[in-house]
Structure formats: C-alpha cells, structure tokens
Amino acid sequence: MSILYDERVDGALPKVDKAALLAELREQLPDMAVLHTQEDLKPYECDGLSAYTTTPMMVVLPERIEQVECLLKLCYQRSVPVVARGAGTGLSGGALPLVQGILLVMARFKHILEVNPEGRFARVQPGVRNLAISQAAAPYDLYYAPDPSSQIACSIGGNVAENAGGVHCLKYGLTVHNLLKIDILSVEGERMTLGSDALDSPGFDLLALFTGSEGMLGIITEVTVKLLPKPQVAKVLLASFDSVENAGHAVAEIIAAGIIPGGLEMMDNLAIRAAEDFIHAGYPVDAEAILLCELDGVEADVQDECERVRAVLDKAGATEVRMARDEVERVKFWAGRKNAFPAVGRISADYYCMDGTIPRRELPGVLKGIRELSEAFGLRVANVFHAGDGNMHPLILFDANQPGELERAESLGGKILELCVKVGGSITGEHGVGREKINQMCVQFNNDELTLFHAVKAAFDPNGLLNPGKNIPTLHRCAEFGAMHVHHGKLPFPELERF
Amino acid sequence: MSILYDERVDGALPKVDKAALLAELREQLPDMAVLHTQEDLKPYECDGLSAYTTTPMMVVLPERIEQVECLLKLCYQRSVPVVARGAGTGLSGGALPLVQGILLVMARFKHILEVNPEGRFARVQPGVRNLAISQAAAPYDLYYAPDPSSQIACSIGGNVAENAGGVHCLKYGLTVHNLLKIDILSVEGERMTLGSDALDSPGFDLLALFTGSEGMLGIITEVTVKLLPKPQVAKVLLASFDSVENAGHAVAEIIAAGIIPGGLEMMDNLAIRAAEDFIHAGYPVDAEAILLCELDGVEADVQDECERVRAVLDKAGATEVRMARDEVERVKFWAGRKNAFPAVGRISADYYCMDGTIPRRELPGVLKGIRELSEAFGLRVANVFHAGDGNMHPLILFDANQPGELERAESLGGKILELCVKVGGSITGEHGVGREKINQMCVQFNNDELTLFHAVKAAFDPNGLLNPGKNIPTLHRCAEFGAMHVHHGKLPFPELERF
Structure with a gap:
C-alpha cells in the first residue's frame, strides 16, 4: 500500500556530502554506532506505517546525551537534516527518514x-x-x-x-x-x-x-x-445494539450521565465478526454494534457505576448487556478489541486505518455518513474505536492488486477525514499527522493558522532541519492540494520541485 | 505597597502621537467607546495587584469583534502597543497599562x-x-x-x-x-x-x-x-495538627493513598486565628495547622472515601478529625478558607501574597524553610493554600509605614520563591508572572530557555506590541537582576534605559 507519499521533500533539501559527513562523525564521535551500508539501513526505511519507505542517508545510534549534543551541533553547522526515531511503531510516517538526512535512533536510551x-x-x-x-x-x-x-x-x-x-x-x-x-x-x-x-x-x-x-x-x-x-477493581460490560447509530447514542448518554468509564470502545458488525473469528472472545456476531465499557476504581464505586451504566444502556436500546463474569472473561473481551486490526487484516488483502476525532454527540451522524460513503465508493469499512473520546478508527478494506481500489481507498479516506473536520472534529486523534495526513491539514486549518504553525516551528528551528516535510504543510502544498492527484506514491507532476 | 515596578518598559517604547491616534480612532471606529481624560482613565490604572499603577494613554471598550479587529489592524500599522484587560482582578499586574499604549478592555463582551x-x-x-x-x-x-x-x-x-x-x-x-x-x-x-x-x-x-x-x-x-x-454529594473533613510539617505529610499521604479530593487546603495557626476572628467558622484556634479535605461524587463513593481519608489522617498524626455535620457547616468551613486573605488583612497593615508551587512531597521541608526565613527576616508569614496541588500562598505580613519593612518583605518574598524553585517547583501556580514576578523568571529559567520564550513570542507578535514588559524578562534584565535594588517602585539607576 502506498498513499500520498511525496518525494519532493527530499528533492528540496540541500545536498549533503555523505562521505565527508561520515568521516567527520567518525572523528568527532568515534564510539557512536553509525550505519551507512544499504544492508544496514534497510530495517530503518519505514516506521509503523509501512506504506512509505525511504532509505535514510545514515542511521546513528547514540547511547549518551553528550553524543546527541555533539551530533546536533555538527548537523546544525553543516545544515544536515535530522529525523528522530524511537521504536519505529508510529502509524503516520512521522519517523520516515530522508535520503539527504540523518536518522537519529534514540532506542538505546532505555534506562x-x-x-x-x-x-x-x-x-x-x-x-x-x-x-x-x-x-x-x-x-x-x-x-x-x-x-x-x-x-x-x-x-x-x-x-x-x-x-x-x-x-x-x-x-x-x-x-x-x-x-x-x-x-x-x-x-x-x-x-x-x-x-x-x-x-x-x-x-x-x-x-x-x-x-x-x-x-x-x-x-x-x-x-x-x-x-x-492502580485501580483496585476493573469490571467490563459488553452491550449489543441493533444499529451503530443506537450504539453511538448510548455513548453520548453514558457521558451525559456524568460517568467517565476507564474505557469505552465501539466495534461494528464487520469488526465484531473479524475479531470473533480470530480471537473467540465470545462476542455476539449478529449484533450490528457492541460497546465495551470498563469501569475501574474502588469496589463500592465500581459496583454503583456498573448499575448506572447498565440502566443507561438499557434505556438507549441495548439488545443485551453482559458483565464479564471474571478476570479471564474480562481479558478476553479486551483481547478481541485489541486484536481487531490484525483480525480485519485476515479478511481483507489490505486495509487503510483512519484516525479522525469528532465531538461525541456527532457519532451517530458520522457513522451514518461513513456507511453512505462506504456504499458510494464500493469499499467495506470496519469501525473499531475509542467511542468515549470520539476518536474513530475506520478501517477501509481494499485490495491493492485490483485496479483502482487503492485510489478509491485513498479518496474514501480523505472524504471521511473531511467529514470529521466538517462536524467540528479533527483529522487525527492519537496517530499524529506525520507524512500521511499532511494534505488533510490543509482542510483542517486556514492559511493564517498554518502560517502561525510555521512561525512557531521557526522559533525552535529557524533553518528547518528537524524532521522537515512532516506535520505542517507549506501554503504552496495546500494551494496545490485540491488539484493534485497522487498515484502509488508517484507524483504525476515531477516538474513540481517545491513541497 | 509597591514592589519591583519597572518604568523602563514604557521608556523603551516608541512615542505615540495621542491626539492623532484619538482622531483616527474616532474616524475609523466612531461607535466604539474611547476614554482618554485623566478622570476617565483613573479606574484603569491598575489591576488586582494594586501595588503598581500606571495611567494608560487611552482605554477602549469595544462591543463587537469587528471593532477589535479594526483596532488591532490600526495599532499594528501605527506600532501602538496594546494591553488586553478582562475584569481587572489579576494578582500579578498582568493587565497593568502602559503610558504609551492602549488598554483594550474586553469587559463588554459578556454574552x-x-x-x-x-x-x-x-x-x-x-x-x-x-x-x-x-x-x-x-x-x-x-x-x-x-x-x-x-x-x-x-x-x-x-x-x-x-x-x-x-x-x-x-x-x-x-x-x-x-x-x-x-x-x-x-x-x-x-x-x-x-x-x-x-x-x-x-x-x-x-x-x-x-x-x-x-x-x-x-x-x-x-x-x-x-x-x-455537578457532583451529587460533597463532604468536607476538617483535620487539626500540632505541626505544619505533620499536616504537610498528611497531604502527601492522602494523595499517595490514591485519593484525589475535590479540594485539599491547608491553613497554619496565624491564618486559622485570623479567619476564625473574622468568620467564626468553628476552626480549632489552638491547632498549629488544619487541613480541609472535600470529597465529592456519588453518595456511595464519597462515604467510602471519607472513611479512607479519615484513616490516613489519623495515621498521619491528626489531633482531631471532624466532618462538617451538614451543608451549613460545610459552607462555613469553606467561608473561613475563602476569606482568609481579607482576614489576614485585618491583622496586618499590609501583606504580600506569594504564589509558589512545589512538588507535594517537599511541603514539610518548604514550610519549615519559610518559618526559618520568617524568623530571619523578622516578619510574620501566614500560610493558606492549595496543599493538594502544592500551590502555596504564603502571606508576608508587614507595615509599609515602618522604615525598611517593605524592602524586607520584598526580599523575603524573593527568597521564598527561590526556595520553591530550588526544590523543583515554580514561582507561580495560578496568579501568573505579569509584572510582579518577572525578575524571578530569571531564577526559574536559564538564558537558552528565555531566548526560546522570546522566539515563540516573536512568532506571534514580531514587533512586540502585545503587552510588552510582562511575563518574559529580557536577558539584559536578568543580567542586572542580581545587582538591582528597587525602592518603592523607583529604580535607583534611572540611566538604565533598556528593560
């Protein structure tokens, strides 16, 4: 899968003399691990969003702060871009390396x-x-x-x-x-x-x-x-619904009742079936949607809150409400949820995970909108998400080997995020913007707001050496965005050099 | 009372042609209220920190956003500084006006x-x-x-x-x-x-x-x-202690037990007596310190938490623990706390309120340090504060009419804030830096950090027109700070023009 990858960032960066830089690093930081062969660089060419891959110019693995300090001073003097990376599990390509930059891996700082x-x-x-x-x-x-x-x-x-x-x-x-x-x-x-x-x-x-x-x-x-x-007790309720809209309403009602659950998650039928086939969590496979509601705290509070949540769920039209019998079942209920992404991976050749966040009260309407978009684009969408936060993770199912499906998935994803923005929400909840959602930032913010982001960035990093090309789009990029069509990571307009 | 007021800010600002500006405002914003006579300006010469007074050049009272928009554009073009003001209740001189600036009062936006x-x-x-x-x-x-x-x-x-x-x-x-x-x-x-x-x-x-x-x-x-x-129920416990250090320990123990009270406040003997004389809240006047601990939520939880807190308080050496019998007594317990500042005002000619915040675990040590400083400076200090947050409000009692007392109070205040910084705390919790604590910012932050603040400020306001001279000191000011001595708001070195 490859979506919206933009090679112009690298193209716009100053050329770095790799051999000279390597020699200087070895002289100034003789005891810091530096990787530079194609073979050694391979594992670092993407993060958790494997859609985008770029081979970094060089990877450094410092172990002491003094080494990072010295490295940054050197890169600043030489105008060498630096991309920091932790464990490389990010889902928006935030740690995607640069052909003309150093990948600074902080993984050895683990004390x-x-x-x-x-x-x-x-x-x-x-x-x-x-x-x-x-x-x-x-x-x-x-x-x-x-x-x-x-x-x-x-x-x-x-x-x-x-x-x-x-x-x-x-x-x-x-x-x-x-x-x-x-x-x-x-x-x-x-x-x-x-x-x-x-x-x-x-x-x-x-x-x-x-x-x-x-x-x-x-x-x-x-x-x-x-x-x-640590909370003394945690109990989880599983509620079934005959429509995703009703489940969405129930979420708003729980919060409106003044209860803040430890976790409040929703899955729709497609996600329920996929997870149940994979994990056998005991989910009701005929339900259109389920909610998992965890209540934690001291014993007396949790008992009391469970009863209140059950009453709200009943009133909101839940067709069944079950409490996990014991710790084994509670863990099983969560295992189904936590493995929902790989479970969906088993029923589709490819999937594309979105991360929009919306005001809770908009849940029923947006879920309906996603279903309509799903039908219009002819692609299945599974919904598995942090309902209490309004943080949605629609998973768009597609097959990259079927002509046109990747493009349709990309377009559908963009439409879903734009729907989130339209109801007062945001294009990302917890995955970040990174390289993946940089175009949707143009939908979320106006030019004055983006200019302010750039000014703040310049206050910290006037020469733009830290992770260039992520998070904040240029105004030029946004001006292009409407007309731009991107195919399999290749830009149709190679003549465009600025990003 | 007047502490550390620095007139150099106004001195460094560009001169504004008041008559021309007034004429332009009247032309462009004919329906916006503009005050400019000495008599009209008087009520706006200070905020809640009445120690500092400056007559603003002009006060504007817009009622529509379009007016504010137009005003800001005009001031930006003419390089006229703008100080925003809400209700003027701030305690750090954040809305102190400028002789060469417009005071933008937002009080009419009350819908x-x-x-x-x-x-x-x-x-x-x-x-x-x-x-x-x-x-x-x-x-x-x-x-x-x-x-x-x-x-x-x-x-x-x-x-x-x-x-x-x-x-x-x-x-x-x-x-x-x-x-x-x-x-x-x-x-x-x-x-x-x-x-x-x-x-x-x-x-x-x-x-x-x-x-x-x-x-x-x-x-x-x-x-x-x-x-x-709104919480269904709120209960308040009043615990007495024979030392402030024990009360400080009890605060840490309550939080360590995993309880987050709705409010957790401490008063020492001087504050208890002053408040009791004034409000007759029923406080134990012989206690060295009291804690007020409010627990709120649903009935069952609150009962349970009250018992747990009572156990912690007993174990921490409370000499007496009382629960407010009813809502009337609960309100009375809080009235004593909420009126502690004016109560202290009744027993001292003047007082100077600090606002340091420290890690909770440092409470006993810092309370001891304040007592030692109080003795060394020969000035009484009353402690009334948000103990659960570690947000202290030492009130330094002094008489501005006694020669040298104001200076001693200023010095003692500075020492207390420096003590807060030393234990990993901060010079302000909720009152802000404003004009009052700008010198202590030099203690809190190093030059690189202050430079970063200035860069962020410049990202929003490159010409420094919004509330200049507050919050972030210049590096030049910090370099002077050690040697600078300020007397009754007048600088001893009028030749210093930069701020």
Missing part, C-alpha cells in the same frame, strides 16, 4: 532513571518502552496511564512526540496530561527543561507545545511522567 | 452564546464572568470547574490569559484542562481558532501554548469551555 512512589513520578530515558514504565512502577501499585495498542514496543520518547493515546485516555488523559517535564536538546544542541516537578510552570506552556510536535522542535533526552495508583 | 448540555460545553464571549458560566449551566446540572477565589468577578478571557486555578483544580485541572477551543485575533487582526470541538487537535498544541500567555500572543474573542456534571 529507567528513577521511580519515585512518594512523588508519584518516574524519570526515564526516551527509549524506554511504554509498558516498561508500568512494570517498573508495579511493585508500588502504580502505573503509567496512557496505553497505546503498541505499548509493548513503543517508546516513551515517541509517545511524547506523537502525544499518544490509548483505551484509557478518556478517563486518564493523553500523554500531554500525564507528563511533568521533559529534557530536550534544541536543534543547536542546547539543553533545556520544559515543565517542572510541580504541577504548573510559569511562562509559555512549552511542555504542551512540544508534546505531539512530531520531532520538529527538538530532541527529547529525558521524560518525567506522572504515575497513578 | 453566553451557547450552553450545550449534550456536548457538555459552553461557548461564551471573553468578558463573561467565571461564575456566570456555572450559573448558566446549572439548569442542566452542569458547571464549569475552575474556581478562582475571584470567580464572582473575574472574566473567562482573563482566566484563559492567566491559566487560572482555584480550590477544585487538584481534581478537575487548571483552566487549560477545561477548554475545548478559543477564537483569537492575531496582533495583525487576523481571526484564528485554536483547538477544536473534539478532544484533540492536530498540529502544534497552540491552545495550550496560548493558555496562560498573559495577553502576549493575541486577543481572545471567544472561549468554548468544557462543562462537568
């Missing part, structure tokens, strides 16, 4: 520096895996709340760069809500701290600005995250 | 545009009072959570500009956590929207960046806030 149960924080290096933080905090009955599906593999540095989410973000917030401070290196290699150990920090909120900035403002060298006490 | 119970948000103009939002939402059993003490008077636009807090921010977050989106006008008068109706927005997080930026990045024209369901 947990401090777990402080009294202060309820952990101080970790950026390459530490998301789940490893919770594992290190477990002896104190604490955990780190944001839990992207890739949490077993993804790194905290990448989580900050993408403002990662997860099933529990409805109640516990996104990455940005679970950070105390980060240490960064600027593009010039200067050390700075954003945020503080206290709950607030004066001046502009650069910690929030940096979170989700996709490696465009600086390099993260240390992260201090908040830790939360 | 509540929409209360949406299904979407759980309210869309309001910036001059709407904080409490008025909760009042408008009350028929739907919803409310707006952040509750600064000035909530009866302060405006939501000012709340966004200062990232206002309040008693309930421990559980429900600061202003930044309770916003969906804001509409702004740039310094050039361009309309932009930051954030979205959905829970996340792509690109850089400019909504968070703007929140707390103290009028330096643009003018707020509309605010969409999140509304929360």
Whole structure:
C-alpha cells in the first residue's frame, strides 16, 4: 500500500556530502554506532506505517546525551537534516527518514532513571518502552496511564512526540496530561527543561507545545511522567445494539450521565465478526454494534457505576448487556478489541486505518455518513474505536492488486477525514499527522493558522532541519492540494520541485 | 505597597502621537467607546495587584469583534502597543497599562452564546464572568470547574490569559484542562481558532501554548469551555495538627493513598486565628495547622472515601478529625478558607501574597524553610493554600509605614520563591508572572530557555506590541537582576534605559 507519499521533500533539501559527513562523525564521535551500508539501513526505511519507505542517508545510534549534543551541533553547522526515531511503531510516517538526512535512533536510551512512589513520578530515558514504565512502577501499585495498542514496543520518547493515546485516555488523559517535564536538546544542541516537578510552570506552556510536535522542535533526552495508583477493581460490560447509530447514542448518554468509564470502545458488525473469528472472545456476531465499557476504581464505586451504566444502556436500546463474569472473561473481551486490526487484516488483502476525532454527540451522524460513503465508493469499512473520546478508527478494506481500489481507498479516506473536520472534529486523534495526513491539514486549518504553525516551528528551528516535510504543510502544498492527484506514491507532476 | 515596578518598559517604547491616534480612532471606529481624560482613565490604572499603577494613554471598550479587529489592524500599522484587560482582578499586574499604549478592555463582551448540555460545553464571549458560566449551566446540572477565589468577578478571557486555578483544580485541572477551543485575533487582526470541538487537535498544541500567555500572543474573542456534571454529594473533613510539617505529610499521604479530593487546603495557626476572628467558622484556634479535605461524587463513593481519608489522617498524626455535620457547616468551613486573605488583612497593615508551587512531597521541608526565613527576616508569614496541588500562598505580613519593612518583605518574598524553585517547583501556580514576578523568571529559567520564550513570542507578535514588559524578562534584565535594588517602585539607576 502506498498513499500520498511525496518525494519532493527530499528533492528540496540541500545536498549533503555523505562521505565527508561520515568521516567527520567518525572523528568527532568515534564510539557512536553509525550505519551507512544499504544492508544496514534497510530495517530503518519505514516506521509503523509501512506504506512509505525511504532509505535514510545514515542511521546513528547514540547511547549518551553528550553524543546527541555533539551530533546536533555538527548537523546544525553543516545544515544536515535530522529525523528522530524511537521504536519505529508510529502509524503516520512521522519517523520516515530522508535520503539527504540523518536518522537519529534514540532506542538505546532505555534506562529507567528513577521511580519515585512518594512523588508519584518516574524519570526515564526516551527509549524506554511504554509498558516498561508500568512494570517498573508495579511493585508500588502504580502505573503509567496512557496505553497505546503498541505499548509493548513503543517508546516513551515517541509517545511524547506523537502525544499518544490509548483505551484509557478518556478517563486518564493523553500523554500531554500525564507528563511533568521533559529534557530536550534544541536543534543547536542546547539543553533545556520544559515543565517542572510541580504541577504548573510559569511562562509559555512549552511542555504542551512540544508534546505531539512530531520531532520538529527538538530532541527529547529525558521524560518525567506522572504515575497513578492502580485501580483496585476493573469490571467490563459488553452491550449489543441493533444499529451503530443506537450504539453511538448510548455513548453520548453514558457521558451525559456524568460517568467517565476507564474505557469505552465501539466495534461494528464487520469488526465484531473479524475479531470473533480470530480471537473467540465470545462476542455476539449478529449484533450490528457492541460497546465495551470498563469501569475501574474502588469496589463500592465500581459496583454503583456498573448499575448506572447498565440502566443507561438499557434505556438507549441495548439488545443485551453482559458483565464479564471474571478476570479471564474480562481479558478476553479486551483481547478481541485489541486484536481487531490484525483480525480485519485476515479478511481483507489490505486495509487503510483512519484516525479522525469528532465531538461525541456527532457519532451517530458520522457513522451514518461513513456507511453512505462506504456504499458510494464500493469499499467495506470496519469501525473499531475509542467511542468515549470520539476518536474513530475506520478501517477501509481494499485490495491493492485490483485496479483502482487503492485510489478509491485513498479518496474514501480523505472524504471521511473531511467529514470529521466538517462536524467540528479533527483529522487525527492519537496517530499524529506525520507524512500521511499532511494534505488533510490543509482542510483542517486556514492559511493564517498554518502560517502561525510555521512561525512557531521557526522559533525552535529557524533553518528547518528537524524532521522537515512532516506535520505542517507549506501554503504552496495546500494551494496545490485540491488539484493534485497522487498515484502509488508517484507524483504525476515531477516538474513540481517545491513541497 | 509597591514592589519591583519597572518604568523602563514604557521608556523603551516608541512615542505615540495621542491626539492623532484619538482622531483616527474616532474616524475609523466612531461607535466604539474611547476614554482618554485623566478622570476617565483613573479606574484603569491598575489591576488586582494594586501595588503598581500606571495611567494608560487611552482605554477602549469595544462591543463587537469587528471593532477589535479594526483596532488591532490600526495599532499594528501605527506600532501602538496594546494591553488586553478582562475584569481587572489579576494578582500579578498582568493587565497593568502602559503610558504609551492602549488598554483594550474586553469587559463588554459578556454574552453566553451557547450552553450545550449534550456536548457538555459552553461557548461564551471573553468578558463573561467565571461564575456566570456555572450559573448558566446549572439548569442542566452542569458547571464549569475552575474556581478562582475571584470567580464572582473575574472574566473567562482573563482566566484563559492567566491559566487560572482555584480550590477544585487538584481534581478537575487548571483552566487549560477545561477548554475545548478559543477564537483569537492575531496582533495583525487576523481571526484564528485554536483547538477544536473534539478532544484533540492536530498540529502544534497552540491552545495550550496560548493558555496562560498573559495577553502576549493575541486577543481572545471567544472561549468554548468544557462543562462537568455537578457532583451529587460533597463532604468536607476538617483535620487539626500540632505541626505544619505533620499536616504537610498528611497531604502527601492522602494523595499517595490514591485519593484525589475535590479540594485539599491547608491553613497554619496565624491564618486559622485570623479567619476564625473574622468568620467564626468553628476552626480549632489552638491547632498549629488544619487541613480541609472535600470529597465529592456519588453518595456511595464519597462515604467510602471519607472513611479512607479519615484513616490516613489519623495515621498521619491528626489531633482531631471532624466532618462538617451538614451543608451549613460545610459552607462555613469553606467561608473561613475563602476569606482568609481579607482576614489576614485585618491583622496586618499590609501583606504580600506569594504564589509558589512545589512538588507535594517537599511541603514539610518548604514550610519549615519559610518559618526559618520568617524568623530571619523578622516578619510574620501566614500560610493558606492549595496543599493538594502544592500551590502555596504564603502571606508576608508587614507595615509599609515602618522604615525598611517593605524592602524586607520584598526580599523575603524573593527568597521564598527561590526556595520553591530550588526544590523543583515554580514561582507561580495560578496568579501568573505579569509584572510582579518577572525578575524571578530569571531564577526559574536559564538564558537558552528565555531566548526560546522570546522566539515563540516573536512568532506571534514580531514587533512586540502585545503587552510588552510582562511575563518574559529580557536577558539584559536578568543580567542586572542580581545587582538591582528597587525602592518603592523607583529604580535607583534611572540611566538604565533598556528593560
């Protein structure tokens, strides 16, 4: 699958003398691992969005902050672009390398520096895996709340760069809500701290600005995250519905009743059947939609909330409401949800995952709109998503080997995101913009707003050396966007040099 | 009282031809109220921090966004500085006017545009009072959570500009956590929207960046806030301690037990006595410190949490724990806390309120440090504060008529803030930096970090026309800071022209 990949970014960058740079790196940083042969570079040519591949000029794997500092100073002096990469699990091509740039892999920074149960924080290096933080905090009955599906593999540095989410973000917030401070290196290699150990920090909120900035403002060298006490109990309710619209209404009703579940997820019939075939979670395969609603906290609260949610679900027209009998069934219910993407992968040659976020109250209307678009484009769409957040993940099923299907999938995806923007929503919830959604940014923002983004970028990185070509489109690109047609990653207008 | 006021800001600004500007305003904006006589300008010469006063060149009171747009364009063309002001209740001099600038009063924008119970948000103009939002939402059993003490008077636009807090921010977050989106006008008068109706927005997080930026990045024209369901029940526990350190430990223990109270406030003996004399709240006047701990939610949870908190308080050495018998007593307990500042005003000629925030675990040590500093400086300090947040409000008691006391109070205040920074905290929690704490910003941040703040400011406002001289000190100012001595608002070195 290859969608909207744009090679013009590399084309517009200054040419770098690779041999001279390599020699200089070896002289100045003799003990830093540098990869530069085609064979060694291969594993780094894409991130979790395997649709786009580019062979980086060079990959560096530092182990000490001093090495990163020295590297950045050198790249700044030589005008060499730098793309940072964590574990490479990102889903929007945010860590896609550049032919004319260095890929700075932070994976070797994997030390947990401090777990402080009294202060309820952990101080970790950026390459530490998301789940490893919770594992290190477990002896104190604490955990780190944001839990992207890739949490077993993804790194905290990448989580900050993408403002990662997860099933529990409805109640516990996104990455940005679970950070105390980060240490960064600027593009010039200067050390700075954003945020503080206290709950607030004066001046502009650069910690929030940096979170989700996709490696465009600086390099993260240390992260201090908040830790939360593990809930005593967690119960999950599975509710069946005879229409996705009713399920959408029920989501709004639960939240309107003042209940904030630990997780509130929706799957439609296509997703239910795919997951059930794969995982045998015990899902009702005839339901048009199911909701999984997890309630967590202390025993008494959870009991009380379960009853209230059950009442709301009944009133909203649920055809069946079941509580997971025990921990085994609860884990099974979630396993079906967490494996829904690979499950859909089993029933379709290819799929394209969207990540639009909409106001919750728009769920029924947007789900209906997606069904209509699906019919108009003649492509199946499975819906599996964080319903409580309004963060949708429509999966467009297609076969890249059937002529025209890839283009139809691309167009349908674009239409779905535009529908999200139209109802007051956003083109991405937790996956980021990266290279993938850069054109939809032109739909989301006007020229004044994009100009402001560029000005903020320039405040941190005046020469545009950090992860160029991601996240924020140029006005020129947006002007072209309407007319531009992209086929299999190749631009029809090779004469266009600017990006 | 006058502390650290610096007239050099005005001195460094370009001279404006007042008569010509007035004529132009009258021509271009004939229906906008403009105040310009000494008598009319008087009420606008300070905000809630009455220590600093400056007569603005001119005050404008627009009523329509088009007027603000036109005004900003005109000021941008003519290089006239603009200071925005909401209700003027700010406590750090953030809305202090300029002799060479326009004071843009947004108080007439007081329409509540929409209360949406299904979407759980309210869309309001910036001059709407904080409490008025909760009042408008009350028929739907919803409310707006952040509750600064000035909530009866302060405006939501000012709340966004200062990232206002309040008693309930421990559980429900600061202003930044309770916003969906804001509409702004740039310094050039361009309309932009930051954030979205959905829970996340792509690109850089400019909504968070703007929140707390103290009028330096643009003018707020509309605010969409999140509304929360009103808790069914609220109970408050009053715990007495024989030392402030023990009370500080108890705060850390409550949070460590995984309980997030709706409010968790501390008062020391001096504050307890002052408040009791004034309000007769029923406080134990012999206690060295009290904690007020409010638990809110549904009945069953609150009962359960009260028992858990009581156990923690007993174990932490509370000498007495009382639950407010009924709603009347609960309101009384809070009335004592909320009136603690004016109560302290009754026992001292003057007081100086600090706003440092520290990691909770540092509370006992910092309270001890403040007591030692208080003794060393020979000035009484009353402590009344948001203990759960680590947001301290030491009130330094002094008499400006006693020679040397003002200077001692200023120095003591500076030392307390530096102590907060030293333990990993911050010089402000909810009051903002404004003009008051601009020197302490030099303690909080290094030159690279301050340079970055200036670069971000310049991305929004390249000519520095929006609220110059607040929030972010120049590097030059910081270089001077160590040696600078300021007396009654007059600089000893009038030859220093740059600020």
